[in-house]
Amino acid sequence: xxxxxxxxxxxxxxxxxxxxxxxxxxxxxxxxxxxxxxxxxxxxxxxxxxxxxxxxxxxxxxxxxxxxxxxxxxxxxxxxxxxxxxxxxxxxxxxxxxxxxxxxxxxxxxxxxxxxxxxxxxxxxxxxxxxxxxxxxxxxxxxxxxxxxxxxxxxxxxxxxxxxxxxxxxxxxxxxxxxxxxxxxxxxxxxxxxxxxxxxxxxxxxxxxxxxxxxxxxxxxxxxxxxxxxxxxxxxxxxxxxxxxxxxxxxxxxxxxxxxxxxxxxxxxxxxxxxxxxxxxxxxxxxxxxxxxxxxxxxxxxxxxxxxxxxxxxxxxxxxxxxxxxxxxxxxxxxxxxxxxxxxxxxxxxxxxxxxxxxxxxxxxxxxxxxxxxxxxxxxxxxxxxxxxxxxxxxxxxxxxxxxxxxxxxxxxxxxxxxxxxxxxxxxxxxxxxxxxxxxxxxxxxxxxxxxxxxxxxxxxxxxxxxxxxxxxx
Numbered sequence: 001x002x003x004x005x006x007x008x009x010x011x012x013x014x015x016x017x018x019x020x021x022x023x024x025x026x027x028x029x030x031x032x033x034x035x036x037x038x039x040x041x042x043x044x045x046x047x048x049x050x051x052x053x054x055x056x057x058x059x060x061x062x063x064x065x066x067x068x069x070x071x072x073x074x075x076x077x078x079x080x081x082x083x084x085x086x087x088x089x090x091x092x093x094x095x096x097x098x099x100x101x102x103x104x105x106x107x108x109x110x111x112x113x114x115x116x117x118x119x120x121x122x123x124x125x126x127x128x129x130x131x132x133x134x135x136x137x138x139x140x141x142x143x144x145x146x147x148x149x150x151x152x153x154x155x156x157x158x159x160x161x162x163x164x165x166x167x168x169x170x171x172x173x174x175x176x177x178x179x180x181x182x183x184x185x186x187x188x189x190x191x192x193x194x195x196x197x198x199x200x201x202x203x204x205x206x207x208x209x210x211x212x213x214x215x216x217x218x219x220x221x222x223x224x225x226x227x228x229x230x231x232x233x234x235x236x237x238x239x240x241x242x243x244x245x246x247x248x249x250x251x252x253x254x255x256x257x258x259x260x261x262x263x264x265x266x267x268x269x270x271x272x273x274x275x276x277x278x279x280x281x282x283x284x285x286x287x288x289x290x291x292x293x294x295x296x297x298x299x300x301x302x303x304x305x306x307x308x309x310x311x312x313x314x315x316x317x318x319x320x321x322x323x324x325x326x327x328x329x330x331x332x333x334x335x336x337x338x339x340x341x342x343x344x345x346x347x348x349x350x351x352x353x354x355x356x357x358x359x360x361x362x363x364x365x366x367x368x369x370x371x372x373x374x375x376x377x378x379x380x381x382x383x384x385x386x387x388x389x390x391x392x393x394x395x396x397x398x399x400x401x402x403x404x405x406x407x408x409x410x411x412x413x414x415x416x417x418x419x420x421x422x423x424x425x426x427x428x429x430x431x432x433x434x435x436x437x438x439x440x441x442x443x444x445x446x447x448x449x450x451x452x453x454x455x456x457x458x459x460x461x462x463x464x465x466x467x468x469x470x471x472x473x474x
Contacts, residue, residue, distance in 0.1 A: 003101030003417075006425075006440040011432055014425060017098065018301050021422040024094055025313070026306035028415055032313050036409045037357060039342040041349055045404050048411075051085035056407040061328040061335055064410045068092065071325035092414065099417035100424065102322075102452055104442040105470050111136065125202035126174055129195060130166050136448050137257055137282075142170045144443060144454065145255050145280050147468055149177060152278040152458055154253040156180060158238055159222070160229060160267055161259045165192030168222035169199055178220055182238055184228035196221045231262035231269075232293065239275050253278040258451060261288025265297065268427060271457055272434055279457040282443070286423055287315035298429035301422070309419060316412055317419035320450035324413055328406070333367030339405040340371055343398040344378040351384055358382040371399045420453075427455055437461045441470060 066072040111119040119135040159168045162181035172179040229235045241250035264283035271279045289295050296302045380386040431438040444452035
């Protein structure tokens with residue numbers, strides 16, 4: 001998907017991009033703010049211009065992927081069956097033009113060509129207990145952190161929200177960095193420590209089997225700390241150097257792999273401290289940002305009309321456009337889930353009008369169920385009588401609109417990257433307002449890891465050496 005690169009934008013251009021984004025989000029807010037499960041109860045299809053309805057009505061899922069989301073199948077050429085209205089084409093072009101590009105500067109990860117479950121770029125001990133997605137993420141972010149640490153002269157990396165410690169282990173035992181891991185969940189820290197010991201033993205056995213392979217330098221396992229980082233307060237533990245690093249000489253690099261919600265904001269605020277020299281943060285879970293407090297951060301965005309991003313918009317920004325486009329191309333029966341859930345909402349509202357958008361625990365094998373079977377199971381899951389009389393004719397009429405539901409959801413998904421771009425752009429502007437240097441890079445393959453933009457910040461400009469961070473190690 002085309003887009004704009006933050007690297008090529010001046011400070012003034014970034015400000016103008018924020019202005020443009022708030023205007024576009026305001027213009028299409030009704031689509032972004034809609035809940036797909038209210039497709040029938042709120043007549044979402046009827047909220048679209050008639051010309052849009054005519055253009056989108058009847059398009060099958062692969063056509064939506066190709067024509068609307070710009071994700072054609074292999075070797076496919078986009079062919080419009082009718083002339084689309086200029087307003088719909090403008091929406092599509094604007095969504096492409098204003099979102100930060102999510103295409104990294106490397107090809108689809110060749111590390112999984114031989115085995116889709118094992119990265120060829122990690123040795124077996126580092127792959128154990130780690131899923132393919134996480135293998136790709138820890139390798140890519142870990143290598144970037146190592147380069148950034150070398151460029152900025154950092155003496156210690158602090159991995160915030162480290163979970164089971166996969167990234168910390170790779171950076172410390174794989175790349176030779178001094179790493180402090182901070183995680184608020186005691187159980188995750190205990191598991192991380194067990195995995196540390198298991199990996200050390202595996203590496204020692206590997207060295208005995210292959211004595212000709214000499215490991216350069218001492219191995220330092222991560223130093224784990226159980227600490228909940230309060231986004232509104234300074235965490236002194238986060239800033240303390242390890243015992244073998246004198247306070248006066250410590251230069252810290254903060255990192256977080258998909259630091260959830262306000263945790264990413266906390267990293268930005270701690271970066272302002274003099275002990276911290278660099279930052280590499282990949283955020284996620286924007287719907288968990290405090291409002292106010294987590295967004296907006298910059299004075300510039302805070303002063304713009306239309307800057308408001310309520311929960312639904314931030315939640316939508318966390319969806320995976322690439323993954324959904326792939327599902328559209330395959331046109332599998334699983335796409336009907338949104339239609340079924342929207343039909344269930346109509347039944348719930350008739351039975352209990354005050355019950356709106358209740359959570360429905362996952363109903364297995366939806367694609368094998370008739371719509372009335374799904375509704376009955378859904379009623380039971382929200383505490384209603386599953387034997388309520390159902391209007392089968394109305395349910396069948398809803399089911400006949402499955403492609404319309406998919407089309408509306410695709411429209412919202414097309415716009416969602418604009419919301420993510422505004423959130424991340426706000427963070428860039430916030431750091432620049434503090435006098436720091438900040439960039440955004442697509443670091444992961446978006447097909448593997450949808451939240452793939454890493455925010456890199458330093459206290460001094462890196463100049464041309466910054467390009468080192470964009471390259472893929474051989």
